[in-house]
Amino acid sequence: MSVRERLIWGVSAAILAVLFLMSSTDLLIKEKETQVHPISVIIDHSSDEYYGNFRKGMDKAAEEYQADVNFITLYPGTDAAAKVRQQVELVQREENDDAKAIILAPVKRADMLAALELSNPGIPVILLADPADSKHIAGSVYVDGFQVGSLLGDVAARDISDETRAPATGPPAADDIADSSAGAGATGPADYLGATAPQQGPAPDAPSGTGASPATAPTIYLFTEGLDLGGHSHVYDGVRSALSSYGIATRLVEKKDADTYRATIEETVYPGTAPDTPITIIALDVAALDETARILAGSSVFASHVRALYGAGSTTSILNQVDKGVITGLVTWSGFDAGYLSIQKAVEAIDTGRQPDQAKLDIYYVDKERLKDKDLEKILYPIE
């Protein structure tokens, strides 16, 4: 047998061996193994009551992507700075506990990014906030806060206009609102609300806590847990941007203590501090909306002095308040999608490395009428 023949036989045998290994063993082509991805979710609250639908989406994704999710809340009763520190510590702790990725809803986005730069985590972090240009952030699942605020501002302004001015157009039709979810990223709120008010710069805030408002242009109260928390400032900017175009002043009410909202509402009741007309409140975040709705639901007096309550975000309880009429309308998004996408992106980040990826959630305007919409019902009430 010549060398050439030996070579040919050898190569043929080698090819067969490789084919055998490829087809009959896991040495070269591995069967898809069930790899569990340990992922930690660190939220920005001490309770998960605002993350109900998020958890459902998270669980669904965890089941689909074989993720072992550790859902972590913060210690209650601490201030924002302490919460930020807590989150940093939790990120480090979870990394040490062999978490492969972190999903983080930052209490204060900027502070958290700075802290992450310092702590330099070795695992991908998915932000439940606006995207950040950081090597530590592998992705973001977020809502356009400005767009949420704009929509809320437009709806509220339109409502006021309907009552205080000659109505130029009717209230936003259900179809218009439905369209807003699809086109929210492309068109401004004024487009689907049918408003024709000229664009103006943001109106100056009225002094906080004074309750003073011009008789012709009622002031809209903006309740928030804190502008520096989460993405509240974007919502605030959006609201002010929309209202300013209608020449409506706003009054920002940041929560200082447990009675801040109640006290502010009470001011509208007591003589001397009460404004001439019922007020409109826009809660810039879900916690503020929930608390305000509870306050209003608990007192018929307060309700009579509050023309409308709008807010951003939803829970089952909040939706019930919408159904009851306590809340006039709200702008929300799919918490289920947020949870599902965050896990999905975390798993992708684990499997493929840190490929910065962002997912912007669609927003929906919900009022009592639209609660019965079948499509919206499936989004607001995820099937478990």
Add this chain to the structure above:
Amino acid sequence: MKNTSIRTTIFIYFTLTALAASVFIGISFYTRLSGQMSQTIREESQILVNQTGRSMDSYLRTIMKLSDSLYYGVVKNADLSDASINAEMTLLYDNNKDNLENIALFSKEGQMLESVPAARLKPTADVTGEPWFLNALSRTENLHFSTPHVQSIFDANENQYKWVVTLSRAVEITRGPDTDQGVLLIDIRYNSLEQLMDGVALGNGGYVYLISNDGELIYHPKAQLINSGRAHENHLEAAAYKDGNHEDELDGVRRLVTVKTVGYTGWKIVGVTPLDQVPLNNIKTQLLMVFIVLFVIFILTIINSYISRRITDPIKELEKYVKKIEDGQLDAQVYTGGSYEISHLGTTVGRMARQIKRLMDDIVVEHESKRRNEFDTLQSQINPHFLYNTLDVIVWMIENEKQADAVKAVTALARFFRISLSGGRSIIPVQDELEHVRNYLMIQHMRYKNRFSYSIEAGDDVPGLASLKLVLQPLVENAIYHGMEFMDGDGEITVRAWREGNDLYLSVADNGLGMTQEQAAQLFAPLETAAVREPVSVGTGPAPPSPGAMPSPGATAKAGASGSLDTPSSLALAPTAPGPPPFTVTPPMRSARRGSGIGVRNVNERIKLYFGPDYGLSVETEPDMGTTVIAHMPAIPYNHYQEHMGVQEHAAARGAAPVAAQAAQPRSTSGNATEAAQIHPLAGRAANGGGAVIGKEAGHVS
């Protein structure tokens, strides 16, 4: 393909055949297996979907029976103005509470008359606008199943919501003497419905979902993702499918869709099996099929290689031996292995080689015999002529009363012939050779008295050596006839024999006219060349350039003019008168014209024939300076030659090579035997054949 070997041809055709067969079988096997697998999956999918359909049908019928029980067993027989039906409803609810969320009875105005478990309507709730309520009253004879929805009419925990499928029907309500229509509501827990579907999986990645008759999703494992647009499903298309298997494509994935309609509701259970998840379609299975096909081809190729090798190796082996035969090794043992045909061919080739060898040997022997016969003939020709002339001289002596001279002549003649015969041997002692030439010179001297003188000199170690017979006589003969031609009593012929190492030298010198170098070179020219040209003197004297150029006086001159200078019979030296009569002239024949044939050329050829190409004659001559012809032979003791006479004679029968081998051995190593064989074919044969023994003896001799 012209130069393609048999093995390659066999290998290629076998392998191509095997390849085609393997690929065909592989594809057929794969197609068949894949088809069967797909068919099995279709059947199993259909079976599973049918089972799920039966379960769903059974489940819904249970709920419908419950509805019937509630209506016919509880509501219809009760007077709601008189008694509560709560206990009966509760009993039925408790029996089915795993599947039920609420049971409620409403008046046609939307007032809740009874509910289990106890609940109240939300203040804002208006059931008269609910689809299930409207459907029940619009078609009172039917049971109406809603699609899944969140039941929000009851005042419950504000942090909870319940997905339900509502079964509603119109009922007859009795209140005292009045009967009226109402609506019975049964809320089926969505998760109980889900449990029926959730555990059903179709193969790897397959799933089952449930749609209403208009395609709305009732259950889907990814319902929430589909609702939010992050997943897709062909549920609207599936609504148009009839029961059975269908194929569709979603997001580039081909799928097997199995549809089964659930009896009363018109809902459809849809089973989905991705076709690329069929086990035979995955990459590893395909690789396994490729491996099997290639493995079969590999094995067949090995077998092909073995078979082709089995066939062609004997042919190659045979070819090697044929090549040897072609190279002249006719004694090579021909390969006769392999198959019958090859074995038979080998045997035949071997037989042919032997036949060729035999024929060649015969030709050689015949050739040698011919040459030998020619020599013998030439040798024998001298005898009658010489005898005739000598007897003529003896007669002349007797007639002139010179009895003493006659006695001497007769005696010399007798000795001369005795040695000439030498028992038929070609090799004789140098002593005999010298004696032979002495007798010849004596006779010739008696015949040509006063024309020349002669002397014979030999060393003491020379007489016992072996010499080729009749080497000197032709040289002396030519010296007499040519060298002494113009001498008048002062011609001298000197015969010498001496030994130098392993060489024996015999020389004949005369003081005749000598020759030019060109003439000397012509002495050893091939016979044919010499014959084409005019006969050239092979004697020790100069050859006349052309007949008649050297006229001799009298008859001798005439005879000399005839051109047959080296023919003793034709060259008659005129005897000195009174003297013996001259030699008679023999009839001119070709060999005779060249002389006796035992001329210088023939002597030279004989020596080379017997002793090899290193031996032979050499001539030293110059015009007017005489000529010396030296015979060079190996110095072999004659007694040693006699001891091996039998071997030599046997070898001599095949040619003179043994002697040549003997001659070659002393001059060099045994390798020269081969050299000699290469130079001289006869010597070569001796060295390769019987020369083995001779070579050994020759070595011993040296």
